[in-house]
Amino acid sequence: xxxxxxxxxxxxxxxxxxxxxxxxxxxxxxxxxxxxxxxxxxxxxxxxxxxxxxxxxxxxxxxxxxxxxxxxxxxxxxxxxxxxxxxxxxxxxxxxxxxxxxxxxxxxxxxxxxxxxxxxxxxxxxxxxxxxxxxxxxxxxxxxxxxxxxxxxxxxxxxxxxxxxxxxxxxxxxxxxxxxxxxxxxxxxxxxxxxxxxxxxxxxxxxxxxxxxxxxxxxxxxxxxxxxxxxxxxxxxxxxxxxxxxxxxxxxxxxxxxxxxxxxxxxxxxxxxxxxxxxxxxxxxxxxxxxxxxxxxxxxxxxxxxxxxxxxxxxxxxxxxxxxxxxxxxxxxxxxxxxxxxxxxxxxxxxxxxxxxxxxxxxxxxxxxxxxxxxxxxxxxxxxxxxxxxxxxxxxxxxxxxxxxxxx
Numbered sequence: 001x002x003x004x005x006x007x008x009x010x011x012x013x014x015x016x017x018x019x020x021x022x023x024x025x026x027x028x029x030x031x032x033x034x035x036x037x038x039x040x041x042x043x044x045x046x047x048x049x050x051x052x053x054x055x056x057x058x059x060x061x062x063x064x065x066x067x068x069x070x071x072x073x074x075x076x077x078x079x080x081x082x083x084x085x086x087x088x089x090x091x092x093x094x095x096x097x098x099x100x101x102x103x104x105x106x107x108x109x110x111x112x113x114x115x116x117x118x119x120x121x122x123x124x125x126x127x128x129x130x131x132x133x134x135x136x137x138x139x140x141x142x143x144x145x146x147x148x149x150x151x152x153x154x155x156x157x158x159x160x161x162x163x164x165x166x167x168x169x170x171x172x173x174x175x176x177x178x179x180x181x182x183x184x185x186x187x188x189x190x191x192x193x194x195x196x197x198x199x200x201x202x203x204x205x206x207x208x209x210x211x212x213x214x215x216x217x218x219x220x221x222x223x224x225x226x227x228x229x230x231x232x233x234x235x236x237x238x239x240x241x242x243x244x245x246x247x248x249x250x251x252x253x254x255x256x257x258x259x260x261x262x263x264x265x266x267x268x269x270x271x272x273x274x275x276x277x278x279x280x281x282x283x284x285x286x287x288x289x290x291x292x293x294x295x296x297x298x299x300x301x302x303x304x305x306x307x308x309x310x311x312x313x314x315x316x317x318x319x320x321x322x323x324x325x326x327x328x329x330x331x332x333x334x335x336x337x338x339x340x341x342x343x344x345x346x347x348x349x350x351x352x353x354x355x356x357x358x359x360x361x362x363x364x365x366x367x368x369x370x371x372x373x374x375x376x377x378x379x380x381x382x383x384x385x386x387x388x389x390x391x392x393x394x395x396x397x398x399x400x401x402x403x404x405x406x407x408x
Contacts, residue, residue: 024151027162030146036197036200038167038171040174041070041170042177044070044129044132049064052125057118058118070130073136074136075363077138078137080138080352081138085141085142085348086347088213098202099135100132101132101197104128104129104132104194107128108124108132109192110124110128142348144163144335145348153347156339156340157282157284157335160331225346229341229342230357233358235293236331236358239389242304242327242382243323245365248370250266250320252373256377260313268317272320276324281329293334296329302326303318303323307319307323307385319382331358338350
C-alpha cells in the first residue's frame with residue numbers, strides 16, 4: 001500500500017524540461033501579482049489606525065480592531081479558500097480573491113465619505129476590512145496552488161519561498177507607500193490605489209492558463225486534513241511569534257532602554273530574511289524541509305535570546321538579524337512537507353489550513369505579548385519568542401526522528 005505522500009509525489013511530477021522555462025516565467029508573474037495585491041494589505045496597516053483615531057475620533061482599541069479584523073477574516077476563510085482552489089481551480093480562487101480586494105477597497109473608500117457619522121463609518125470600514133481579509137486568503141492560497149501546479153511538487157519549496165518573499169516585501173514597502181499616499185492624497189487616495197492594484201492583477205492573469213482542478217475527487221472533512229498537517233502548522237505558528245514580537249515591541253524595547261536606532265529592528269530582521277531567501281531558497285527542495293527547519297529554528301531561538309539578553313543596541317540588532325535569518329525558510333520548508341503529505345486534490349485545502357497557523361501567530365502574539373510586557377517588561381516578550389522557537393525545534397526534531405524510524 002502506498003502512503004499519501006507517495007501518491008502525492010508520484011501522481012503529480014514536475015513538468016518536462018521543455019515546458020520548464022515558460023512555467024518559471026509564469027511563476028514569477030504570479031509572484032508579482034501577489035506582491036501588488038498584498039500591497040493593499042501593507043498600505044492599509046498604518047493608514048487605518050490614523051483614519052480611525054484621527055478622522056473618526058475613536059480610541060486605540062477600535063483602531064486595533066480595524067486592522068486586526070482583516071487577519072481574523074483571513075484565518076476563518078482559509079478552509080474556504082483551499083476548497084475553492086481544489087474544486088474550481090487555483091485561477092478561479094485568485095480571480096475571486098482579487099475581486100474581493102477591489103470590493104474591500106471600495107467599501108473602505110465609502111467609509112471615508114461618512115466621517116460625519118463616525119460609528120456608521122467605522123462599521124462600513126470593518127465590512128471593507130473583512131472583504132480585504134477574504135481576498136488575502138483566496139489570493140494567497142490560490143497563488144501557491146497555481147505555482148505548484150506549474151512547476152510540480154518537487155519545487156514546492158521554491159514556490160513557497162517566492163510567495164513569502166512577495167508577502168513580506170509588500171509588507172515592508174507597503175507601509176511607507178501608504179503613509180506617503182495618505183499625506184499627499186488623504187485616506188481616499190490610499191483606498192483608490194487599493195482599488196487599482198488588484199485590477200492590474202486581474203488584467204495580468206486574464207489570458208494565463210490555469211492548472212487542473214479536482215472537482216469530483218473524494219474529500220475528507222477539513223478537520224481530518226488538518227489532522228495530517230497540524231504538527232507542521234504548529235511549527236510555523238511558533239516561528240511566527242518571534243517575527244510578531246519584533247514587529248510589535250522591538251521599537252518600544254529600545255525606547256524603554258533609552259537606546260538609539262530603535263527604527264532599525266525591522267530593517268535588520270528584513271535584511272536577514274531576504275538574504276536567506278535569495279541565497280538559500282532552493283534548500284528545502286534539495287535537502288528536505290525538516291533539516292532546513294531544524295537549523296532555522298535554532299538560529300531564530302539564538303536571535304530572540306540575544307535581544308532578550310542584550311546590554312547594548314548593537315547586540316539587539318544582531319539578534320533581530322539572526323531572527324530574520326531563522327524565520328526566513330521555515331514556512332516554505334514546512335509547506336513543502338505538507339505538499340508531500342496529502343494527495344494532489346487536497347493540496348489547496350491542506351495549504352489553506354496550514355497557512356492559518358501562521359495567521360494565528362500574527363494575530364494573537366500582539367495582545368498576549370502586550371500582557372506579558374506589562375508584567376515582565378519588553379525583554380520578557382523576546383524570551384518568550386526564544387522559548388517558542390525552541391518548542392518548534394523540539395517538534396521538528398521529533399518529526400524527523402519519527403520519519404527515520406518509519407523508513408525500512
